[in-house]
Amino acid sequence: MKLINIDDNVQVEIVSFRGGRGISLKLRQLGLMPGDRIIVTKRAPFNGPLLVEASGRTIALGRGVAGKIEVKVCE
């Protein structure tokens, strides 16, 4: 499942990144890696970005970027 299609406040695990090297590098730099758990906490209206909590850090991700992050829901 893609990160954009995930409901708020559900813990998910990153499976993989799609898209160019630029985006995956930037995400890795921020300490987001496949296997990490993240939660979407807020989203801006009108197809705005998502706010994501990742190990204590808050990161804003545009829709385009969130669409390239493949995740699965944690049990």
Add this chain to the structure above:
Amino acid sequence: MRVALIGQPNCGKSTLFNQVAGYKADTGNFPGTTVTFTESSVRVIGEKIDLVDLPGTYSLTASNLAEKEVIRYLSSNHVDVILNLVDASHLVQGLELTLELLELGKPLVVGMNMMDEAARMGITIDGPHLEQILGVPVLPLIASKGRGIKPLFTTVLDAGRNGNVVSRVPFKNQQVEEIILEMSKNLQDLKTDWDREALAIRLLEDGSELLNDSEFEYLDLKKDIETYTQQVTEQQGKTPSWVFSEERHALAQELTKQVMTRGEERVTWQTRADDILLHPFWGYVILLGILWAFFQAVYLTGSVIEGPLISLFDGMIANLSGFTGPGSFLTDILTGALQGIAGGVAIVLPYLMPFLFGMGFLEDVGYLPRLAFLMDTLMQKMGLHGKAIVPFILGYGCNVPAVMATRTLEDRRDRFLAATLSVMVPCAARIAVIFGLIAFYLGSKIALLIYIFNIIVIALTGRILSWRILKKSPGLILEVPPYRMPTLKTMLNKTWFRAKEFIIEAWPILIAGSIFLELAIRYNIAGFLNLIARPFTWVLGLPSAVGVPLIFGVLRKELSMIMLRQALNVTDISQALSPEQMITFTIFVVFYIPCLATLAALRKELNTRDMLIIAALTVVIAMATALVGRGLVIILTPFGVLF
């Protein structure tokens, strides 16, 4: 001894730097405040060192130009000690960079900053244990309060003098370690003082950045890189850059588990604030409220001071000829000088100071990244993404740092577009015109309308330009830091730091310009200059005398306003310009050619061609919008909605 401050964005490097070197580097609560290096010679504990503040970087593999500065600095300057600041409240991510820095094999000291915030989050870190694992000194620090600075620098000096031995923490993956070792053996003959294993890792990770070209041309380096990259990729199924960052990520997580304990988090106002400030509806209401309150505060403070001060100086100028003789050369010079001085004290500073203070507050409290979140959708419509809001907001202060801030954008196309649009943002110099002229004579409502009109024009320009430059922007990825309450001292330092730029650099130009104008009128040069500008002033329906202020405005935007009264030869501008003319003039000043300093910044960040394109574009936009503005005033005036 040269000490370089390296750490992830927003971990407090510039704050520490300023504590030691005096306020010399801008600080702010958003990642990417610093985009270039600042060096300063300082005396700490009796010893002279060169301290260098660098941009924040998440890793040594740069993803934007600001981050590139770090690796470029490291490769082209001799650094004796790396002072690695880590945000204690985000230990895992911070350690990833620390592990990478250890690979370099340079003397290194870790400053564990933001200990106050970590404590508030219930985090405790076992410093001695971490020291033992990393093999380098780790010291606690609260840079913003100045705590822990002395022990930190004592350790740094020791490390510099003794050159403490630093070795990297090996990766868990044995196969990868073997490849690194093998490759580093091939690098033995290379003439460089970098650690060979560090080089091998960096070369595999992102190429040549640590070496200069002649070193890089050495032997079969390129072939080596290719071979080993391929070897890693085949063996691990991922590129070396992926493998290494995963290794560091896992290591950092493991280390954190060993040294960090998380207790009860104290819930504070910060935890709740985002529920309101980023609310899909109230977030925007508050945004508008903040901007409106900010505007009113600047207007009220400024206008209270402008009126009396201007009359005071006008009185002095009127009495001047009594002492030095009417029409004498000396009178002209002194009149010019007084006009210039008056312009600074009475028209610029009263608005500039409250503006800078308010802006500093918004930056330090951490509102800018939230603004990026809220405005991302709108920015997408202009062909950019939320992060580009930072150059825009900085642009209201000064266009030069705004243009430089575009370095934090990953894409060259984004940088061009953001730079083009941010030079159209009315900077603090243009406040002199918008507030000193428009708000002062026509009321704050019209001034506010000019700001809104400006935003609409910028948005439309962005929309049109991004039609032409087709590729889509890659999108927003931005860390949002916690809210932080700035201290009054930081705020005042920051305001003063920026106001000083005006007082030292711009004010003398204003005074010289005003004296020049007096003399130009005396010797009839002004008429000639006005003639050159006549095509523009004629089309805009402005008196020919405003030509000189417009031409000089390219030097410093304040000059357009300061020279205006002089050029029109009135103390009360409303006697010489109609409201419609004031508005047309102001709109033109807001948009046309960026000032010299901004042009230079554009040239540096982009190139000469782009600078010329942007300058030409702004003239076209200034003409078009000034005419539209004029038309709007003419149409709306009979309805009485404006005045």
